[in-house]
Amino acid sequence: MNTPAYIGLMSGTSMDGIDAVLVSFLPNELKIHATYSLPYTDTLRQRLTRACLNQATPDEIGELDHELGELFSQTALGVMDEAGVSAGEVTAIGSHGQTLRHQPSGKSPFTLQIGDPNIIAERTGVTTIADFRRRDLAAGGQGAPLVPAFHQSYFSTPAEARCIINIGGIANITWLPGRPQEPALGFDTGPGNALIDAWSHNQTGRLFDDDGHWARTGEINESLLEDMLSDAYFGRPAPKSTGKERFNISWVETVVARHPDVAPADIQCTLVELTARTIAMQLPEADQLKLFICGGGARNSFLLERLQNAAPAARIETTQVLGLDPQWVEGVAFAWLAMRTLGHEPGNLPAVTGASGDRILGAIYQA
Structure with missing residues (x-):
């Protein structure tokens, strides 16, 4: 070599x-x-x-x-x-x-x-x-997160501002402003696939909801979603990071217990929406927001659709277009x-x- x-x-x-x-x-x-x-x-x-x-x-x-x-x-x-x-x-x-x-x-x-x-x-x-x-x-x-340093090295360009979003078990964003005088920023937004996978396994025995097929059969329950969004982590300012010690199946069951009439598929759909909205509501303000997704969430088309819905002005692609497979x-x-x-x-x-x-x-x- x-x-x-x-x-x-x-x-x-x-x-x-x-x-x-x-x-x-x-x-x-x-x-x-x-x-x-x-x-x-x-x-x-x-x-x-x-x-x-x-x-x-x-x-x-x-x-x-x-x-x-x-x-x-x-x-x-x-x-x-x-x-x-x-x-x-x-x-x-x-x-x-x-x-x-x-x-x-x-x-x-x-x-x-x-x-x-x-x-x-x-x-x-x-x-x-x-x-x-x-x-x-x-x-x-x-x-944590540590990958923003690499994101800055490989994905940053003075030609445009970019936001790299890694959706693994936990989701995190890296904001690359495109101006050398401004530092890159990044933090964990909250759950990525962790709760989606945990509920899928809990209810169906499948380790994950392939491409969001099961979630698509449900509907977003706004009352349940608002309860989930009330978690203090989402409003905490950066720098911040989190993990499965906070966002896990016990967290889901605790919140769901307060909404006993919500169907399992609707809970799954709402969990997808939780990931999408918590990413979107913590995005930086920019006139032309370009999002590039990596991690396992890049393979969930339903999640990406909900993210686009939550951030309608953004252009969403995967890091593949920047030359690196999201996996x-x-x-x-x-x-x-x-x-x-x-x-x-x-x-x-x-x-x-x-x-x-x-x-x-x-x-x-x-x-």
Whole structure:
């Protein structure tokens, strides 16, 4: 391989599996050499969900940390095999890990990602960078979202203002104003696919509502929606970040219990509307708003239709039109963050996370 190559490993709040991207960063462009995904088993997903809800012992969390270290390693080896490259041809792996808890506010802020990077470095023979969030947290930041720094590097242009919207389990936006004197901004807007998927699984046994087919059969219940929108998180000013420790099936059931006559399909439809409206109502004000979607939500046409309805003046497309498949944006971002760490360059945006300054992120685990 003629140019340095990095692997990005990403498992988001949807907790459906691990994505790996092998990528090189060239002047003014990037090149994806291969991609690979390893889905989680139903049993593992259930164990992770229990851990996220504080229903796991320290022993169980330790075992999950080890098991996920092995799975992240397998995913990295899988993408190397897809590309036909050896460990010696990969400069580093950037591993986000699997978030179990994210509590950036309060007396003792913390964020917890598992997937032991020692195991990744040992099994792959590639230097691994992980634990990206906690240095930003130590500097007074939210530790999230981190991908806006990559969004700014790859998607920003002085030709126009752009808003990158990542809809994973949690949704976040990055505002790229297009003017060098103005900083990029970003924050978590609230639930993305997390509640949609959780209700689908709770009611139908399906892990997700494919393309929003079930939600389309229902109707938006405005009373239920207003109750959901009353959650204090949505009105909180940035910087802010959240996760499944707040927006989960228990959250849905608590609100739904106050509206006992709403049909399950109507609840599903209303949850889609919740994601769309909470994104739309937190968008920046701009004359010509251009939204570019990435993450799993980019594959839900009903969600995108509702987002367009909630933001009628915006032009909505996916990041594919900007040259990067929406499925792989976050994986590429953590490869990029690994490159920044090795280059002794900061990986956070203090205007986004609220940290007291630029920080080099992540811990290095040598091959």
